[in-house]
Amino acid sequence: MTAVMTGERNVAPVRPHADGKASFRPDVQGLRALAVIVVILEHVFHRPAGGFVGVDAFFVISGFLITGLLLKEHERTGRISFADFYRRRVRRIMPLAVLVLVVTYLATSLLFLGERVRSTAWDALWAALFSANWRFAAVGTDYWQTDGPVSPLRHYWSLSVEEQFYFVWPVLLVLVLGLAARRAWSRGRARTAVGMVMTVVVAGSIAFAFREVADAPTVAYFSTFSRAWELGVGALLAVAMPLLARIPAAARPLLQWLGLTGLVVSLAVITSQTPFPVPGAFLPVLSTALVIGGGVGGQRLMFPLTNRLSRYVGDISYSLYLWHFPLIILIDAALPDASHAALLALGGTVLLSVASYHLVEEPVRRSSWLESRRTRTPRQQTGRGRIQRAVTLVALAATVTVVVTVTVRSTPPEAAAETAGVASTAELAIEIGAALDARGWPTLTPSLDGLSQHGFDRADSQGCSPATPRGKDCAAVTPGTGKLAVVVGDSMAVAWLPTIRGALEPRGWTVHSLTYVGCPFLAAATTAGDDSIVRSCPGHRETVRRLLTTLKPDLVFVSNAYRQRFVATSGEPSLPHWENALLTARRDWLGNVDRIVALQPPPAGPDPKACITRISVPRDCLASVSSEYRSHQEVERRVWSGKNVSYISTTDWFCTANGQCPSFVAGVIVRRDATHLTPQYARRLAPLLHNALAPVLG
Numbered sequence: 001m002t003a004v005m006t007g008e009r010n011v012a013p014v015r016p017h018a019d020g021k022a023s024f025r026p027d028v029q030g031l032r033a034l035a036v037i038v039v040i041l042e043h044v045f046h047r048p049a050g051g052f053v054g055v056d057a058f059f060v061i062s063g064f065l066i067t068g069l070l071l072k073e074h075e076r077t078g079r080i081s082f083a084d085f086y087r088r089r090v091r092r093i094m095p096l097a098v099l100v101l102v103v104t105y106l107a108t109s110l111l112f113l114g115e116r117v118r119s120t121a122w123d124a125l126w127a128a129l130f131s132a133n134w135r136f137a138a139v140g141t142d143y144w145q146t147d148g149p150v151s152p153l154r155h156y157w158s159l160s161v162e163e164q165f166y167f168v169w170p171v172l173l174v175l176v177l178g179l180a181a182r183r184a185w186s187r188g189r190a191r192t193a194v195g196m197v198m199t200v201v202v203a204g205s206i207a208f209a210f211r212e213v214a215d216a217p218t219v220a221y222f223s224t225f226s227r228a229w230e231l232g233v234g235a236l237l238a239v240a241m242p243l244l245a246r247i248p249a250a251a252r253p254l255l256q257w258l259g260l261t262g263l264v265v266s267l268a269v270i271t272s273q274t275p276f277p278v279p280g281a282f283l284p285v286l287s288t289a290l291v292i293g294g295g296v297g298g299q300r301l302m303f304p305l306t307n308r309l310s311r312y313v314g315d316i317s318y319s320l321y322l323w324h325f326p327l328i329i330l331i332d333a334a335l336p337d338a339s340h341a342a343l344l345a346l347g348g349t350v351l352l353s354v355a356s357y358h359l360v361e362e363p364v365r366r367s368s369w370l371e372s373r374r375t376r377t378p379r380q381q382t383g384r385g386r387i388q389r390a391v392t393l394v395a396l397a398a399t400v401t402v403v404v405t406v407t408v409r410s411t412p413p414e415a416a417a418e419t420a421g422v423a424s425t426a427e428l429a430i431e432i433g434a435a436l437d438a439r440g441w442p443t444l445t446p447s448l449d450g451l452s453q454h455g456f457d458r459a460d461s462q463g464c465s466p467a468t469p470r471g472k473d474c475a476a477v478t479p480g481t482g483k484l485a486v487v488v489g490d491s492m493a494v495a496w497l498p499t500i501r502g503a504l505e506p507r508g509w510t511v512h513s514l515t516y517v518g519c520p521f522l523a524a525a526t527t528a529g530d531d532s533i534v535r536s537c538p539g540h541r542e543t544v545r546r547l548l549t550t551l552k553p554d555l556v557f558v559s560n561a562y563r564q565r566f567v568a569t570s571g572e573p574s575l576p577h578w579e580n581a582l583l584t585a586r587r588d589w590l591g592n593v594d595r596i597v598a599l600q601p602p603p604a605g606p607d608p609k610a611c612i613t614r615i616s617v618p619r620d621c622l623a624s625v626s627s628e629y630r631s632h633q634e635v636e637r638r639v640w641s642g643k644n645v646s647y648i649s650t651t652d653w654f655c656t657a658n659g660q661c662p663s664f665v666a667g668v669i670v671r672r673d674a675t676h677l678t679p680q681y682a683r684r685l686a687p688l689l690h691n692a693l694a695p696v697l698g
Contacts, residue, residue, distance in 0.1 A: 027256065027295045029314030030305025031061055031288065036317040038267060040324045040349065044342050050270035053284035055158050056230055056277070057263065060288040062162055063234025070173055071194075071238060075187060080174050089166065095364045096322060096356055097159065101127060104152050104326040111334060111613050115452035116149060127156035130163040133222040140218035149610035152329040155321065157222050164224045165231050172197065188242070195239040198232050205229035209278040217531045221276055230277065230285050237292050244296035252294045253301040259290025260304070273527075273571040319353035319361060327352075333610055336620050421502070421687040425652055428665070428688070432655070435662035438618045442667050445680055451672055452609060456517055461494045463516035464547075467539030469532070474514050474547055482508030483554040488544055490520040492601040493559040495676040500557055500599075502686025503693065512551070514544045520560035523584035524577060525567035545589050555696070556590060558640075559599040561675065562632040575631060582639045595696060598640035599689075600650045603629050607674045608663050618662065625651060625659035648692045653685055 035054035042051025074080050101124045108120040126135040136157050176197050180190035205228040212220035220226045237244070247255070266284040274280035291305075299306060313320070327345045335341050422428045464474035477484065485504055487493050493515045501511045518528035519537035521544070528534055548556065563573040566581075590596055605623025612621060633649065640647035654670060655661035663670055665681070672678045 025295060026306040026311050027299045027302050028061055028292065030310035031057060031291060032317040033310045033313035036320045040320065043325060043328055044345055048267040050267040053266050053270055056281045056284040057288040059227060059230035060234040060285055060292065063231035064237045064292050066166060067235040067238035068241065070170060074177055080170060082170060085170055091364060091369055096319060096360050098128065099356065099360060100322045100326065107330050108152060111330060111615065113612065113614060114448035116609060120152065123151045123153040127153050130160045133157035133160040133224065137219045137222035149607055150329055152326040155325040161224050161227050165228055191239050195236060198235050198239065202229040202232035202236065205232060206278055213275050213278055226277055230281060233285055233289055237289055241296050244293045247294065247297055252297060255294030256291050256302055259287045259294060262287030262290065316353045316357040319356045320349060323352045324349040333613055334615060336606065336611060421684050423687055425688060428653060431666045432662060435665050436656065436660055441612065441618060444664055445668050446678060448609065448612060451669060456491065456494050460497055460513040460515055461517040463519060463536060463540040464514065464543040467543045468516065468536040474543060477512050477551065478510065480510030482510060484551060485509050485511050485555040485557065486514055486548065486551065486553040487511065487557045488514050488521045489559040490561055491517040491676060492561045495682060496559050496599050498679045498682035499685045499689050502683050503690040514547060516540045520564055521558055521585055522560060522564060522581035523588060524581035527565045527567060527571045548593060553593065555595045555597060556593045557597050557599060559601060561601055562629065575635065579635045579639065586639060594644060596645045597696060598636060598647045600633060600636060600648065602650060602654045602677060603661050604675045605661060605663065605671060608669055608671060621663035623661040625655055625661065646696050653688060
């Protein structure tokens, strides 16, 4: 994902001392450059696959540099000043961080509408309070809220992790060093004590991370507790500097090149499917540690990291990091079909980063703002410090004002008006054609604010207990006077429920949902975004199989998302695996069902919450029927054919004959995200489903 480039940097290079202490590490600057480059490339081009390991490299770098500065201060003065430490941190990170927050929010408010603007305001507030990681973890743990647009401020999560770590680590360090002073321990024994404490912290964080990766992988990725060990490894390197300085000169380049090689390998072998941060981060963290540790006593033969260009990129890495992600998100939204959007994002990132480094970062860092009088240099006693202080305070005030204003004036979304169902496919085709011809956005149902509030009904989407922790009692069917229809499948089946209920319930049927978001009705082990679903899915499927035998429904509806990811293919989609899993499920799980109806899912398209902007037009949000979609359709036609089995193709409920699919029809938004129907549009289709079921129902 992302990495933070905020480690303290030293003003002037000096020669390394015998104990390994040095105030400037050109190779570390080069590591910063490598980390930020791979992060940006992964975000822009989605290559290299493991580019997000830049975050791990930077956590190690930050822990090393910050701990080294604190230890040197204590050894030099006999104390650690919390006030001076936090002044330096604020002066180093806040001015630019606040500037990017303000600019990003203003750009978002000019581009987007409704809830997305308010959501960005909340993101900015959490980021300004160094708590963005917990906000994104909370959103990410709810699988039913993970399909929305990406926040342009998501990258602030790692900055929050670092600063939370530094709210605690200096205090712990002072306590250990204070105990050492009272017991008159030598400098070496004091460092050993610090190292032992940090070893416990690292071990505890790793153990916690393993547990959290298993129970809540999204939280684990963002959690400070799961990430602390990475900063702790850097801190251990700083503690061990006197020992590391004794490494033979001939071995240092070997260690550094081994570490650099490990980082490059991690870019290739680590993917989004790798459990993170443990054990996935072990390789990049240990590789970074080898580069840093091997260079403690001096660096030789490390030109890839120590050349002037790498050092300069390392200097501006914080600016590069903060600017690149908002630019990617905003440019992609403003120019959704632009082939040169990536180049614009990269060029804008470089220009803004160079400017902000020289006009904001460096002037503020060298100013006297927040500096105590006893530590100010003569150069800082000028008016520049007062100017920078005023500018930063104004920016901070602007951020608070923007966030408070938007938050206070937020209003609940208006209730969306219900629309009548469409009588025939011919009538719907006319409406689809009219939507394709639209030159501007009509009044939409639901509104964008209302759209952002749509989620799946938990009773229909969390599976069957006790197979799933929060599942419902799937065996409890409300008695009805008519026949029983059961719906099985994943989120696609859940999205079809308003259509199925609208088609059958007014005619006396009872519709019973046995659906589970992320768990397709397939006879194969699949993966999903949330590991808890992957673990619960087999038990849910077994419960469904048993209930189908017990309930003896008159009709079973099946619908699954296309492009399923299978454990057998290492999490990659496979059409042959999908067809075989469908055939097996039909034969073994539905063999005794009287009647089966398979509903085709709608084509995927742009998320309307992202593509409907102040400057977009309806054609910017068009979807199209892909060849892959048609291939899945042909497989389903083969599988769902035969006696008492019906396949309902729904493509013409969304698209024209030539495969163009608008984002709204008759003013009703079709999808609430990239794939799932809005309840309003699903209900409009109920008459069409009823007509399609006429041959089945007799």
